[in-house]
Amino acid sequence: MSKSFSFKYGFRNSLSLNLVGGLLAASLLAMPLLSEKAQARDYQFFDAEIHYQDAKQATDGMDFLLENMEKASIEKAMITGFAVTKKWASSSPRRPLAYGSDDSPVYWYSATDMLVYDAVKSLPESEQSRFYPFITGFNPTDLNAVDHIERLLKRDPGFWKGIGEVFTRHDLLSAMIEGERPIAHHPALMRVYKLAAQYDLPVLLHSNITSPYVKEFIYLPELTLSLRSNPDTTFIWAHAGMSSAIDLRQKVEGLPELVTKLLGEHKNLNILLSWTVVDQLYDEEGAPNDAWLDVVKAYPDRFAIGSDVVGGFSLLKAYMDKFRPFLDALPEDVAHQVASTNFLQWLPVTK
Structure with a gap:
C-alpha cells in the first residue's frame, strides 16, 4: 500500500499503519543498494514538508518527531x-479514521496553526530554531x-516563515471540501500572494497539473497565471503537480521537461x-531518471x-532515505544544495 493510504489518508498508531509501514519499509529497502562512493556522502537534511497534524488534527507529538x-x-x-x-457526520456509525474513510466532507480548520x-x-x-513554521x-x-493570515503574522512577528501548504486541485481532498472549490488563481489567493510578497514569505x-483521468496538463494555466501575476512572490510547487490519484491511474509523461520550461520562464518558481x-x-529498474537529473x-x-x-513520524527515515540514490547521482555540491540548503534560501530569515 502506498504512502497516500498511510499518512495522506490519516492512518496512524493502528494495525493499519503498522501493516502499511512494514510494506512500505520493505519496498524502500528493495531499492538499489548505494555504492561505497555514495555511502561516503553525509547528508544533513532539511525536510521541506512536515505536517504536524493529520486530517483528524491528530499527531504523534513533538518528542516523537524530534526522535x-x-x-x-x-x-x-x-x-x-x-x-x-x-467531519464526523451523523450518518457515519463511527468516527472516520481519515479524510478518505467515508463520504462525509472536510472543512477548513484555522485552529491547526x-x-x-x-x-x-x-x-x-x-530546538525551536530547527523548525520553520x-x-x-x-x-x-x-x-x-x-x-486572517496577517493577524497571525502580527500576533508573533517573525515566528511564521511561510504560507502553505495551500490545497488547490487536490483530487479526492478537493472533492470533499465543503463549499467552493479552491483553485490556484482564485481572487482570494491572489490577495494572499500579494501579502506573502509584502512580508517576504514563500x-x-x-x-495538480491535471486530473486523474486526463493526460494533458489541463490545470497548468491556473499555475502560470498565478506566477505571472505575482512576480515578487516566491512560489514552491508541491510535488511538481503530482498526486496519488494521478499517479495511480496514468503514467504522466513529459513532466521534467515541463518543469524545465516553467523554471526557465518563471524566476519566482521553485519545486x-x-x-x-x-x-x-x-x-522502472530503480535507477535515477536521467531527465530529472x-x-x-x-x-x-x-x-x-x-x-x-x-x-505520524515513524517512517521519516524511510522517506528521506528514498531520496539518497537520486541525490548520489547528482554532483556532490548540487546534492547538498537540494538536500539541505536550497529551502533555507527561499525563507525570509536568510535574505
Whole structure:
C-alpha cells in the first residue's frame, strides 16, 4: 500500500499503519543498494514538508518527531498543520479514521496553526530554531483569508516563515471540501500572494497539473497565471503537480521537461520534490531518471526535498532515505544544495 493510504489518508498508531509501514519499509529497502562512493556522502537534511497534524488534527507529538528527525539525519524542517479536518457526520456509525474513510466532507480548520504554534513554542529555544513554521489554516476561497493570515503574522512577528501548504486541485481532498472549490488563481489567493510578497514569505502551493483521468496538463494555466501575476512572490510547487490519484491511474509523461520550461520562464518558481513525484525520480529498474537529473543540474538552486509525513513520524527515515540514490547521482555540491540548503534560501530569515 502506498504512502497516500498511510499518512495522506490519516492512518496512524493502528494495525493499519503498522501493516502499511512494514510494506512500505520493505519496498524502500528493495531499492538499489548505494555504492561505497555514495555511502561516503553525509547528508544533513532539511525536510521541506512536515505536517504536524493529520486530517483528524491528530499527531504523534513533538518528542516523537524530534526522535525520528535524529534517526533520519534531519537537522532542520519546515513544519505546518493540515488545512482541513474531517467531519464526523451523523450518518457515519463511527468516527472516520481519515479524510478518505467515508463520504462525509472536510472543512477548513484555522485552529491547526495554533496547534503548530503551541507545539513549537513548547520546545527549548535551541530546538525551536530547527523548525520553520508555515501558516495553512485558512480558506483559500475566502477574500477574508488575507486578513486572517496577517493577524497571525502580527500576533508573533517573525515566528511564521511561510504560507502553505495551500490545497488547490487536490483530487479526492478537493472533492470533499465543503463549499467552493479552491483553485490556484482564485481572487482570494491572489490577495494572499500579494501579502506573502509584502512580508517576504514563500508560498507552498499544491496545484495538480491535471486530473486523474486526463493526460494533458489541463490545470497548468491556473499555475502560470498565478506566477505571472505575482512576480515578487516566491512560489514552491508541491510535488511538481503530482498526486496519488494521478499517479495511480496514468503514467504522466513529459513532466521534467515541463518543469524545465516553467523554471526557465518563471524566476519566482521553485519545486518541492515530495509525495508521489518521488517515484518519478527513478526509472522502472530503480535507477535515477536521467531527465530529472538533467533538470535539477540545470537549476540546482530551485529544488528541495521533503518527507510529506502527515501527523505520524515513524517512517521519516524511510522517506528521506528514498531520496539518497537520486541525490548520489547528482554532483556532490548540487546534492547538498537540494538536500539541505536550497529551502533555507527561499525563507525570509536568510535574505
